[in-house]
Amino acid sequence: MPDTAKLIWRGSRAVLERGDAFLTEALWPPADAVSLRKDDVEADETSWILEAYFETPPDTENVDAALAEVVPDWPGGGVLETLEDRDWVAHALEGLGLVRIGRFLLYGVHDADKAAAQSAADASCVPIRIDANQAFGTGHHPTTEGCLAAIDRLAGTERFQNPFDLGTGSAVLATAAAKVWGAPVLASDIDETSVNIAAENVALNGVGDKVCCIVADGFSHDDIAARAPFDLIFANILAGPLVDLAAPMRAHADDGATVILAGLLMKQRADVLAAYENAGFMLVDEVAHDTWPTLVLRAV
Numbered sequence: 001m002p003d004t005a006k007l008i009w010r011g012s013r014a015v016l017e018r019g020d021a022f023l024t025e026a027l028w029p030p031a032d033a034v035s036l037r038k039d040d041v042e043a044d045e046t047s048w049i050l051e052a053y054f055e056t057p058p059d060t061e062n063v064d065a066a067l068a069e070v071v072p073d074w075p076g077g078g079v080l081e082t083l084e085d086r087d088w089v090a091h092a093l094e095g096l097g098l099v100r101i102g103r104f105l106l107y108g109v110h111d112a113d114k115a116a117a118q119s120a121a122d123a124s125c126v127p128i129r130i131d132a133n134q135a136f137g138t139g140h141h142p143t144t145e146g147c148l149a150a151i152d153r154l155a156g157t158e159r160f161q162n163p164f165d166l167g168t169g170s171a172v173l174a175t176a177a178a179k180v181w182g183a184p185v186l187a188s189d190i191d192e193t194s195v196n197i198a199a200e201n202v203a204l205n206g207v208g209d210k211v212c213c214i215v216a217d218g219f220s221h222d223d224i225a226a227r228a229p230f231d232l233i234f235a236n237i238l239a240g241p242l243v244d245l246a247a248p249m250r251a252h253a254d255d256g257a258t259v260i261l262a263g264l265l266m267k268q269r270a271d272v273l274a275a276y277e278n279a280g281f282m283l284v285d286e287v288a289h290d291t292w293p294t295l296v297l298r299a300v
Contacts, residue, residue, distance in 0.1 A: 004083045005057035007031075009050045010039065011075035016050040018071045018291045021141040023052045025263055025292075026238060027066060057082065070265055070291065101145050102152025104176055106130055126179050129204050130170050143236050143262040146287040146294030147173050150260045151234070153285065154296075155180040158258070163232040164188075164224070166245075167263075171198035171211060173234050178207040186227050188216040219248045229254035235261055239268035246279040250299060257299040258284075262292065269293050 009016060016036055023031040031052040039047040052063075060078045068074045098114055099106040105127045107115035112129070119125045151173065154160075161183050165174040168187035178185045187202075189195050195215050202211040214223055218241075231254050235242060242261055249259060259281060264272045266289075273283060276297055285296035 005054050006081045006083055007052045007054070007058065007060060007063060007078045008081065009075055009078050011048060011050075012046045013048045015071060015073050015075065016048050019050055019067050019074060021143060021292055022067060022070055023063075025141055025143050025236075026070070026265065027063065029054075029056075029058075053083075070267070099145070100125075101148040103155065103180070104128055104148050104152060106148075106172065126176070128172060128175050128179070130172055130201060131204070142289050142292040143294070144172060146289060146292060147234055147236050147260055147262050148176055149287045150285065150294055150296050151176050151180065154232075154258065160232040160258070162227060162230050162254075163234070164227070164230040164252075166218075166233060166235040167237040167241075168198050168213065169194055169236070171201045171213060173236065174198070174211045174213075175202055175205045175207055177232070177234075178202070178210040179205070182210070185211045186223060186230075187211055187213045188221065188224065189213075190215070190217050218245055219252050224252065228252040229257065231257045233257065233259045235259070235263070237263045239264040239272055242272050243275040246275040246281075249276070250279040250281065253299040255299055259297045259299065261295045261297065264293065264295075266291055266293055269295070 020034050020036050023034050031054055033053045035051045037049055039049055057080060060080050064076045064078050068076060098111055103124050103126045105115055105118055105125050107127065107129060109129065109131050115127050119127050160181050163177045163183060163185045165185060165187040168174050168189045171187050174185045174187035187198055189198065192215050195213050199213040202208045202213065214221055216224060229252055233249060233253055242264060253259060261272065273295060280300055281297040282300050283295060284298045287294035
């Protein structure tokens with residue numbers, strides 16, 4: 001990958017964290033990986049470094065402009081570096097540590113020993129292994145975290161028999177659902193590479209017999225039609241597709257079904273919620289976040 005590039009920003013942790021999620025979840029084309037760390041020289045809360053890796057060098061000014069629209073006080077001034085031929089996606093993701101979200105503990109193979117120790121010490125822990133690769137959903141982004149938090153809340157009170165993970169990415173959400181409810185889960189993505197990685201991940205987590213991964217655009221697939229109506233649907237994608245899928249979502253959701261939506265920005269929340277209310281859903285819960293809210297709705 002001779003054209004691999006890295007964009008670098010410096011600033012406060014609070015501001016850069018919001019840009020972190022945008023770069024892989026909403027920017028198009030997205031960054032292949034991001035890494036947020038303290039500055040080794042000035043290690044305080046205002047001296048952090050955000051690095052975004054791209055297979056093709058992006059237009060730095062356009063990326064900064066897009067970030068400035070959604071992240072208050074974005075520092076701008078991204079510095080572009082061209083990198084040597086190396087798997088920088090894996091390099092960036094290997095630096096990510098353990099993530100605990102409710103009962104779920106996300107880890108990479110490099111942290112397997114730490115994850116095993118935590119799981120042994122806490123019987124309520126549900127470990128999920130997500131290794132460094134090019135599919136979205138490591139648990140470090142607020143959108144994935146919000147969906148996992150919503151699943152964790154529901155796992156305490158609800159039982160689901162037929163979940164559907166629309167836009168599965170790394171299959172972390174499908175894996176979580178399969179582990180807590182033990183039900184067969186259908187997982188789809190528009191990207192074939194993501195689906196292949198998703199299939200690898202569910203096998204690594206011992207739920208390959210419960211999660212079926214398919215390539216599909218929205219609800220257009222025979223397997224989706226055959227399994228509908230679903231009692232739980234989660235979609236961590238983007239606001240535009242979420243709005244477009246509101247009516248098909250209701251058509252494929254059972255009466256009383258639960259739907260978890262993420263990938264929308266706070267400024268897009270009203271439009272997304274209105275589309276789903278018009279389609280026959282009501283808001284029943286929300287995982288709050290200043291930039292990336294997660295909505296939990298019920299089909300009525």
